[in-house]
Structures are given as C-alpha cells and as structure tokens.
Amino acid sequence: MTLVSDLAAASAHVHDSAKLPSGDYDRQLRELVEYLKRLLSTKALDALANDESILDHFNPARDSIPYLFILRLQIQTAQETTVETVPTKIQPKGVLWTRSVDFLRNFDRIQVRYVGREWRELLEIVGHASQAVSQSDFVSMQKLIPVHCQYWTTTFAIFQLCLCIPLQSFLCFVQRTSPAGMVYMALKDWRKALHFLGVVVSTPVASSVSLVMVEAYKKWVLVGLLEHGRLYPPPTITTPHVMKIYQSMARPYVILAHAFERGDIRRLRAEVDSAKDIWENDNNTGLVSQVVNSFYRQAIIKLGKTFAALTVADLAKQVFPLPVHEEIAESVIVSLVLSGALDATLLQTQDQAVSSMLRFSTTSSFTRLSHEMHIQSQLQKERFIMEALVGNLRESNQTLGLSDECVDSVHKGQAWSGSEVNPILGEEVGLEMDEDLMGDMP
C-alpha cells in the first residue's frame, strides 16, 4: 500500500502544479511519467497488477497518468493469464471494461498528451473488445471520446466505426492516410473525396509504393469516374515510376475505366462481372456498382451534347443495352432529373401514350431561370454568412481596440522590457510592437 500512497501523493502533487506556469507543470508531468516508467521496468508495479480495487484510490480525471498505467498493466496481466486478446474482464460488463470506460469518459486531456501511446493502446483494446461483442457497444464507446481529442488516428477510428468500413482496409489507412477520403466517399461527396485520395496517391516516395497508396489509387479511379466520368489523372506531382506501379497493380480498375470512357455498357458489364472477386477483396463492390449506375447518367449527358431534346422512348433505345419497358426507362430518367444528377427538364403531353420529352438544360430557358434562382439563393446564403462574419469582426475589433483593458494592456506591454520570458514557450520573446511610424513624419 506504500506504493499506492506514494503514487497517489506524486499524482496529487502534479495535479496541484496545474496552476503553476506551464513550463513547471510540463516538467512535473514528464517527471511523473518517467517515475511510472521506471516502476514498470523494475517490475515494482507488478504488485498492483491483479487487484482491480487499487484503481479506487485514483481519480481518472485528476490522476489520469497513474490510472492509465495501472489499468494498462492490469489489462496486460489479464491477457497474459488467460492467453486471450480479449479476456472476459475487458469485455463489456467486465471489471476492466467499466474502468476503461470510466477513464475514457473522464481523463484529463492535458495529462494524457504525455502518455499518448499508452492511451491509444487502451483505446484500441477497448475497441477490439467492443467489436468482439457487439457493434452497438463500440458505437457507444466511440461517443465517449471527447470531441476535442487531438489524435488523428483516433478521430479516424471513430469515423471508420461510424461508417462501418471493414477493419482490414481501415487498419491500412490508419497508418498513413487522411481519413477524410473514406468519410466523403460514404457521404458521396466525390469532389472532396478525390482531394483527400489525391493527397495519399501523390505522397512522395523514394523507391517502393505502399499498399495504402495502391488502395487509394484504386478508389481514386472509381471516384474519378463517378465525379468526372473519365479516368481522372492523379495530381501532377505523382512521379512517373509510381504511376507505372499503380497502373500495373490496379489494372482491372484501369480497364474498367477505359470501358466506361468508351461508352460501351456491354463491355463495362463484362468487366464488372469478370473481376467480381477483385472488387470484393478490395472492398470496392459498392463503388463499382455506383460506377455502373453513373454510366447511364454520363451516357445521357453525352447525348445531350448532340441533341437538344429527345423523347424518353428514343433515349432509352440509345442508352439501355437491352429493350426495357418505357415506364422503367422513364422512372430511371425521372429519378436522375429529380435528384439533380441530370441537368434537364421533362415535358409531358396530354396523351399518356405519348412519351415524355427530355430537354437538355443548355437549350432550355426554364432551367436557366431556375439555375439562376438557385445561384441567387446560394449567394444570399453566402451573404448571411459574410454579414455574420463582418458583424462579429467589427465587434471583436471594438473589444480589442477600444476597451480600457486593451489600452491598459498595451501600456503595460510598452513598459515591459523586450526580454520577457514567455511562460508557455519558455523562451525569450520580444513584444514585437510596431514602432510609431508617424513619429518620423516632420
């Protein structure tokens, strides 16, 4: 128990130092972490490894560092004893699960910055435990992580779980890539997804290309088709040797893109069917099926470049490979127009037997008008935002420039010597006040 009291006292001392200048607090925290690591390496902490009630002596919010160290040690011991990755104690409703959840809900974010690796390990263990049992627990676990969490990979873990991307591909992405690409793909925001995938695809490499980059390129090809309707070239900074590797490793995707570009639906379908296993293994089946749907839209748009207007029956003959019932063709085209995916308008006639007419937007004053109205509403929206921004800026300027406190602090600042030590940066910084330029005027 002496060890526990010592640890509690050391942690309390650090906690009390939180009011000290940041340099001192930083030093105290580093010393505490060193102390705990020393205890771990000399096996002095092993006495606490099996007694879960020890954690009652520590408050996860106040004593985050010792709490995390002891909790990690107890989890590790449980794993070693049972020879299981997720022992019962760590599973939801287990003793260590409750402790972990309690910690993740309440930890001190400043303290945890000094033990980032341990914190992340705990998060992963809890994540695995939750996923092993039930997805819903996992979701609840994610929600426990405070929103101000500053860890890239953790934020990504949360995104991944929210969108339920297969764990295997997720783990790859965690290593290097931006999570945003995956999220935007799920939200069908292809333009933004392309941007983030482009970052991964064009990552500078010396010799070899990572698997993550190849995976990103495969998705790049598919998302490029969805956004631009063609094999979209990767960012220009991608080196030629990397491009060659991409081309050879993502060959089925490139072939699919070529079939798409040629406007040959039969070939596109054949390519999709023949490489079914590849799409499945790469977790890209969903994207591929969306590419096929997008093909019809692109085919109709291409027709719009030749024709000003077409009846739905004629359009169906041109676009669909096999004869389809006019009602089905019309419903497909109507849903494209209604969802805004196709810039065109429909004209019906009195006679139900007569096919509707599709008029492409470039020729229609009606759609031009509605586009203009849409743009007008967008501009109005932007104006609201700008007004709010300008209003707030004016307010801030007034507060900063005219308030007595501000004038006082400026006076004080001028009185200070230029060699003040910044309590946060811990180094000498000048005040960098602008000289009075008007003083030089005659």
Add this chain to the structure above:
Amino acid sequence: MEQLAGLVSSNALPSQLFEALSQYEQEACLISAGSGSPETSGNDPTLLSAFYSSFFLVHLLTDQVPEARALTKRIPAALLHQDSSLQNCLTLLRAVWQTQVGQVYQILRQCPWPEALQPLVRRYESFYQNKTLISVSTSYEAIRLSTAAKYLGLVEQAAEQEDPNVIANFTKCGWTWDPATKLLHPKAIVVSPTDHQSSDGIREAMKMLGKSGS
C-alpha cells in the same frame, strides 16, 4: 424511453432534434447493453429500437440521406433484422435512395409504425411532399395532373377527374393550369435561406476566438 418519446413528439426544429438525439446515442447503447452494471444487465432491445428508428427518421427530416444509410450500418445486425420498425426504416431508406416516390408514401402511410414514432413519420411525410414539390417544379416544364398528384402522394383518381382541390394544391404555389391542354405548368420553387442557421458556425467560431483572445 419517456424522455425519448417526449423529445420525438415535441415540436422542436429538426436540427434541434438531431442535435439532441446525437448526444443520446451513447446513453441509449449503454443503457441497452447494461453498461457493466449487473442490475440493468438485461439487454433491452425496445429502447435501442425506438432510439434508432427515431434517429433514422430525424436524419431523413434533416435531409441527410447518406448519413442515414451510415446509421443503419451502426445498428446491431441482430436488432436490425428482427425489429419490424427498423425493417420499415430500411425499406423507406431504399425507396428514398432510389427516388421511388410512390413507394415512399406507401411505406410511410401503410407500414405499421409504432405509436411513439407517428409524429416523426407524419412530419417526414410532409417534409418529403415539400421536397418533392420543389424538385418537380424545377424538373418539369409541363406535367399531367395525375403525374403531379402522384409526386405529392395525392389520390390519383381525383386527379384524373380534374378535382379542383387537387389543382389548387399546385396553383397556390404559382403553377398554372391549362384547361385546354389539361397540363400543369410548374413555376420553379426556390427555397431562400430564411433561417440563419448557416451562420451559426461562424458565430460560434468567433465567440471561441474572442474567448481565447481575452
């Protein structure tokens, strides 16, 4: 459960409902799973089903269809397959996703939704009607009354008989009815951003900047 029912039946704005329910997801999952306390360990699917069904409908009410789809992936698979209310949600999602307007109304009106969800279902029906009316107004230059009525989920027989009440639904939006051709000529409806919701983010960011600067 009572809290959830109260929230769902309230007249709060969809964005407020969404905010409130987003924060409640963790609690719902923990309560439903027992969250480690033996007294509450009985896995209760009722709460989770009610929560996810409501949250799903609120996603649709805030026009977040891809996010609603992502939500269905988070729902425990066993619950999703067994629960009739969540099954209705899935069917509804499919119809909305595929722009199958007729089916959407059919699912909203004919599927057995739990009593607690009825306020949200009615609200979504009205939201969907408005949304479709706006889309149709910009997609058609001329439309038959029966087709227009189908988009709004109105009785098609009445439309075929040129019921003045059905016509009034459209003319009040500025559309014109041509009795000679028996066609409606829509007037594009553009929603102007009357609420200042979009600038809330900026206000919050400025507030934070102000705080950190003081």
